[in-house]
Each structure stands twice: as C-alpha cells, then as structure tokens.
Amino acid sequence: MLRSLGILLSALWLAACSDDSAPATADASQTRDGAQLYRQYCVTCHGSGALGAPRVGKEHRLYWSHEIEEEGFDTIVHEAIAGINSMPPRGGCFDCSDDEIRNTVIYMLQLSGAK
Known part of the structure; x- marks a missing residue:
C-alpha cells in the first residue's frame, strides 16, 4: 500500500513539476536560455516549494x-x-544539456539575488 502510494505521488509530482505541453525545440546548435527553462520545468516546484524544493x-x-x-x-x-x-535529474528536462542546466541555475540564483 505504501509503495503504491509512493509511486503514485512520484508520478503526480513529475507531472506537476514539468510542463511537457511546450515541445523542446533546441538542437545541438541552439541553447535555450535559463529563463525559458525555469518557466517550463522549474517554477512549479521552486516557485511554490512543492515537495520541499x-x-x-x-x-x-x-x-x-x-x-x-x-x-x-x-x-x-x-x-x-x-x-x-x-527532484529528478535535470529537473525533468531530459533533453537539456549541461550548459542549459547551468544557465538555469544561474537564472534562479539571479532571481534570488544570491551573492
């Protein structure tokens, strides 16, 4: 019972914390910016603190x-x-490059005014 509940909660969390309705259009020559990726994959959890984010x-x-x-x-x-x-790997953005993840972290830190 508890395992089934954990699996269900994990599935719901993944559905809530990433927005797959907007297709990823990046290719090897085009890097998506951190603001775009934050809005698409991160804001649901990191904007609300969902699941301890x-x-x-x-x-x-x-x-x-x-x-x-x-x-x-x-x-x-x-x-x-x-x-x-x-948080799943790459925040659920499985086609994001390491540079795109890095840019998204920078954007999040800038939004927070971190020094």
Missing part, C-alpha cells in the same frame, strides 16, 4: 547565498544535473 525569489536570497557559500556553485549545478531529494 527550495523556493526562488529575493525573499529567499539568504538560503541561496548560504548554499553557494557552503556547497559551491559547481555542486549546485551538479545536483541540478544529477537530481537531489525529490
């Missing part, structure tokens, strides 16, 4: 600044690529 925004600057200071930028990017806790 750290929220993005100026009011959360201290959290993100602390993460950069303690973990380092490269670690945050690696976690975004590999997935962490409830």
